[in-house]
Amino acid sequence: MKIVIYGLAKSGTSALFYKIRNSLPPGTIALFEPRSYGLSDRFLDRLRALRSGRWAPSHVIAKVLPWDRRPIRIHDFDRFDRQIVLVRDPRDRLVSGLLYRNYHASFIRDEKSAAEFLDLLRQKEADPRSVSVLDLLTAFERLERGVDSPSSWIEQYKDRGIALPLQFHDRRPQLPVFRYEQLVDEEFGPLEEILGISLDGAASVPEALQRVVRTKRYGAWRNWFTPEDCDTLRPLFQPYLDRYYPTARWDLGTSAQLNPKYGSVYAERVINERRVLWGLAPLPRPA
Structure with a gap:
């Protein structure tokens, strides 16, 4: 078989x-x-x-x-x-992918750039609604590609994360x-x-x-997303949700809380794992 x-x-x-x-x-x-x-x-x-x-x-x-x-x-x-x-669910997948992308990012070679992204993550964990997922995406794109906007990422995701998978299944x-x-x-x-x-x-x-491996859970996007994220990303994700999660709602958590273990601590771990492979020192612990 x-x-x-x-x-x-x-x-x-x-x-x-x-x-x-x-x-x-x-x-x-x-x-x-x-x-x-x-x-x-x-x-x-x-x-x-x-x-x-x-x-x-x-x-x-x-x-x-x-x-x-x-x-x-x-x-x-x-x-x-x-x-x-x-x-x-593409909303959970977005959060998971954003944190894991640090492992493959070239900017994490630079200690200052890596610390900048982690600091923004920690700011969001301290006050989840003060930093949007789009803010994190924008920071990542700026540090990695010098593009101070998530628009290029959105277009790429629309193709590889939505359109192509749906077309693949339409053909099968x-x-x-x-x-x-x-x-x-x-x-x-x-x-x-x-x-x-x-x-x-x-x-x-x-x-x-x-x-x-990160949380082995689902639904955490409700604590990560902000109203701005929902407004911008809903048109992007809705075709995929309509296909595979037709009853999906966009309600956010009423009292958002983020566990650093599954956010900045995880991101720092994968960054340091990659830096060690490159022969670089792990990032210094924040004061």
């Missing part, structure tokens, strides 16, 4: 990938964000199986990000006999949907029916990828 999970980054694809992988037999071929799975790839898998004393791999599980900036040969995975589209309307929220709530019954297997393995992400 060949299983493929399609999803956007920061939508729970890693956790679901390992949940399914750990529920399959030893010897399963695990493809983490592959770009292709053509004839040569299948031949190498068969060769590895023979060398380990098996005739051929009986199962394959792949996690694919079809809308990644890298070219992906999607038609290789269209042949898989079990395919799933994993979705997540038969693909079943599994939601991040079901993953968090451990509602695996519908997915077990789709896959035809019992999902009793752990959704544990390896230590080397622990930076992708």
Whole structure:
């Protein structure tokens, strides 16, 4: 059996990938964000199986990000006999992605620039409505690209985060949907029916990828967003919500509170992890 999970980054694809992988037999071929799975790839898998004393791999599980900036040969995975589209509320995904993007940002090489972004995060945590998510996006774009506006990010997100995923599913309307929220709530019954297997393995992400793990919760966008965020981002997100979350509301939390553990502390951790890989010192602790 060949299983493929399609999803956007920061939508729970890693956790679901390992949940399914750990529920399959030893010897399963695990493809983490592959770009292709053509004839040569299948031949190498068969060769590895023979060398380990098996005739051929009986199962394959792949996690694919079809809308990644890298070219992906999607038609290789269209042949898989079990395919799933994993979705997540785009508002939660935005917050999660904004914090994780620091790991891949070039500006974090500069201690002052990294501290500036973290200070803005801490300001928001102290008074959640005083700094909008758009303010954070604008600061990130300015530090990373010298663009003092979130407009370029919005246009890119409209394409890669909304239009392309919807078009992908429009071309494959038969693909079943599994939601991040079901993953968090451990509602695996519908997915077990789709896959035809019992999902009793752990959704544990390896230590080397622990930076992708943050809250394992959902709905926190209500504490992060401000009325300005809702006004600006609602037209962007609504087509996606209409498709996958038709009953979604835009009510904000009445008394917003943000836990630094899942905000500035997390962002600082991924920044320092990347800086150490570059041979740079971790950021000094704030006074």
